Amino acid sequence: MTFSELLTKLTADTQGSLLPFAPELCIVGTILLLLFVRLLDLDRWLPPALVAIAGAVVALGLSARQFSEFSGTDAHVQTMFTGLLVYDPFTVFFRIFLLLFLLFVIYLTIVTGIPDAEDSPDFYTLLLGSTLGMLLMVSANNLLMVFLAIEMTSLPSYAMAGFLKGRKTSSEAALKYVVYGAGTAGVMLFGISLLAGLLGTTHFPQMGPALMELARQEHFTMASPEFRTLAIGILMVLVGVAFKLSLFPFHFWCPDVFEGAAAEVGGFLSVASKGAAFALLIRFLLALVGGSAAPGGGPHSLYLQIGIALSLIAVVTTTFGNLAAYFQTNIKRLLAYSTIAHAGYMLMAVGSMMVVLNSPVGEMFAGETRSETAAGCVQGLLYYLVVYFFMNLGVFAIVAFVRNATFGKNNTGEELSDYAGLVGQSPVLAICLLICVFSLIGLPPFGGFFGKFMVFYSVLASTQAHWVMWIVLVAGLFNTVFSLFYYLRVLKCAFIDSRPAEARVVDVDMGSDAGRYALLVTVPVVLLGVAVEPISRVAREVAGWLLNT
């Protein structure tokens, strides 16, 4: 290949990539615009929030259009930028998820007034930058891209965590986040280099075949150095993802960051960065397995072990999150542990996907193939994420509203006691809190029930592949009960306790912006429980496309 050939090829590839990449480009453009607004002092005329919203809306519209283009065509997978990124329905689903969430968060920040006018260009730049990183995470198709995207997501998040300037806890949160993030990023990078060295490639589609090739060699046993390097490499990459997901041994940053950062930021981190990290995790694991499922043997027993290990980590994470939350009196800390627990539930779906894909059993329940059952697992995860989007954002929004109303000199407005008798003060917030919390518990008829239902169903389906999944299933179900203790405590505070006379009034009614916002976020939680089919069908289709079924 001559140089000019290469150049033409690259130009053609780049030109072909720009159109599928349009939503990200739009976000990039918005970030630049925000910086210019800041630079030229235009932010008094042109509110940065509006710029950010406009950018997000356009990007969302582009993504929605892309999504609609997928139905009806057969070719679903296309790579961008010489294979660094992948463009498929899974990517676009998560683009819509993230961009819609971005919109909701921006709207929330407008309603709550954090950040103030002075800081808002910086804040929205960071917010959009972080989202951009997440958009890259969900479409990453190369180990290098994985690292870059995670870092691109993390760096603005560190700054956002410390955005409440002058508050000690906020700076502490940011510092802890940075130290932890930097540590795990280093470990992850090391893992990536191990995998790259072992396989000779960092490109996802080539990793699966390369691993099969490696496994076919005669000396590839448990004791061989290759095997160990492989296992350690995979593990190290998973550490980086586990940090983003706040899974059990890597969760320590989470309560501190959530307590220190503003509730808006907490909501953003808890949903968006989790969603992106799960998308990334699924892509990475599927790259290892090599796309479609193959019969047992070779590295598949290793993958099966990874699947089981992930499921067990999920159990530990969920149990830990639920038990630790019980002792919290600060609502944001409590929610941080609840977030950890929910990451555990969702990880159960990923773990069972991995177990199912690599199971020695050929046929699953209801005569499904492995890929179909695995698609069911991914479907469950996607539905859970969609519900989680609304219910968790709802809770964090209410936390922000109550903080705004009760914030005082020696009161952060974020203690559980600030919620005492909320129903008498602001029925709309209390009812929305009720619905979101019941949905977080997983009670019908709210969306959370169906999310959990689908996740537990996929765990149940994976019990055919390995008996350990029974333990995971029972532990998951019992965790629902453990979680009751602290969720009910929140509701007890809001509904049953009476408000102390000296407490400040929370006067958010249905007509105010805050009340409307709470309703806007809560109504989907109910709808997702009443009309399950539309979203679950989309989730199923996306999962089916991802797993080629």
Place this chain on the structure above:
Amino acid sequence: MPSLNLLPCVMVAVPLFGALLVLLTSRVGGEQARWTALTNVLITFALAVLMVWNYRTPELLPENANASAREVTADDAIQMKSSLRWLNWRPAAPAVVEGQPQNPRDTAVELSFGVDGISLWLIVLSALLMIPAVLVSWESIKDRAPQFYALMLLLEAGLIGVFAAQDIILFYVFFEFTLIPLFFMVGIWGGSDRRWAARKFFIYTLAGSVLTFLGLLFVVLSESWMTDSSTLTFSIPELTRSIQRITTVSGPAHQYWDHASPWIFAALFAGFAIKVPLFPFHTWLPLAHVEAPTAGSVLLAGVLLKIGSYGFLRFALPLVPGASVAHFHVIAILAVIGIIYGALLALAQEDIKKLVAYSSVSHMGFCLLGLFAFNTVGLTGGMLQMINHGLSTGALFTLVGMLYERYHTRDIASYGGLTRKYPIMAFCLLVVAFSSIGLPGLNGFTGEVTALLGMFATNKLYATLSLSGIILGAWYTLSLVRRTFFGRLREPVQEHGHGHAPVAARHGAESAHGGHGSDHVALKDLNFREMVALGVLIVPIFWIGLYPQFFTSRMQPSLQPIVALLQSHGATQLAEGRPTAPATEPASAVSQLPNSPASPPSD
């Protein structure tokens, strides 16, 4: 009358709509709310009457009916059926396996409602008990009344939904949903220890029901595995029928089901036994009953406990008959312990509500004893006992509520000779007490006698032991009546906070929840509203007592297939006094089959 197919669905929708209406008009005040609630409750009850009227009683099959005849009736068993696709969870994808086009995969959870002889009466009971529940709250709930009535209507929708649901997921949705309104009813409007009572109740019940959910889910999966079908069935009647068919036809399926049954039974047991509540799982009940507001107690005791026994009847017995028969002794012993222990505890109580609460534990034991007699008489008795207990305990709690409204104490010792002052109330209490004891001519008699007759046929020891429960029941109930309404007139001190009994003082402190002071109920006999509240309960008490045929004839066709199934799984051996060991391997069902696992496998 096909146009009434939507009736069960409408009966769920009407209270839901009512709850919304009550909330929306809450600005107008409590007066408006309670009238809206009452109208709504009455409409729902009218619909329930219409449902009974529209219910065609299927013909009872002769004892030796062949299997195909049974299946025809089984198809017909669910009436007024309506369904709507809710969650199409594995979308249809026409699959071709080995050149053969398969049925498209279409696994759907449906919003499917319907009634049979079992659920019909429980729906009517739920609708009926709402009337006194609203009427007793009329004056006593002052604080946030609209919310209270809205929650109550939500609860009604949930209860009717539980009994009308014909889809497993839908059933579970309603099953859990009933917890939410009750949690708040107990937690906000309850007595002094209401916070802990509400949480304990919630946590206890949910802990059991997640296991039940696992069991139900496993049943669905196993069915599709055993029948080798590519779809999952969530419909309860279809599932029951399909599992019955496959386990009798196919040897491997039979063997598999034999292994799975005990686990499934255990999972179902966890949730339903807590709801009933069976003996060691009853500790949430007295607390929740005592702390709940009157309406909450009425509904909790009257209908919510029935969900547990209904669950046994609807799921445990027909789905895992083998395991049910095998666990006969476990359930029966727990039920007998519950009957006697509950009665003894009731005897020792000084708090009226606690007494009634413990008597519930005792009475629900009879109910389960009847269901686990595994014969038509026993099952009918158990069913009837569910209704009876709902009526008589509901009425008792209503009366206790009325008394509490007047004096703000539930301490038995502080009352005496009230007959002189309240002749009508005394009359009502006597009727209800006699009904609860089981005086012939009233409903308690027919229920307990049929349940025990059934048990006598199956196991004489348990039946005899539980007879002592009836005697103890008469003892504690009559001594309650004697101590409060007969003898020298003794009234508690009426000012609040000066109650001479410790209990009175404790409850007097909870003044915010009673509506005291100026709007103190005048110390007069029952007014018209209260008479209506009790009247709607006393009429069926007499009706069931005098003409139970009206009720049992509508139940029995639905119970009969369950009995036939249980008999074929070894329930008859239990009755003949043989050791139960063969019951785990249902020989009678198996021996008729050519390739049953009982014959030694060739490989």
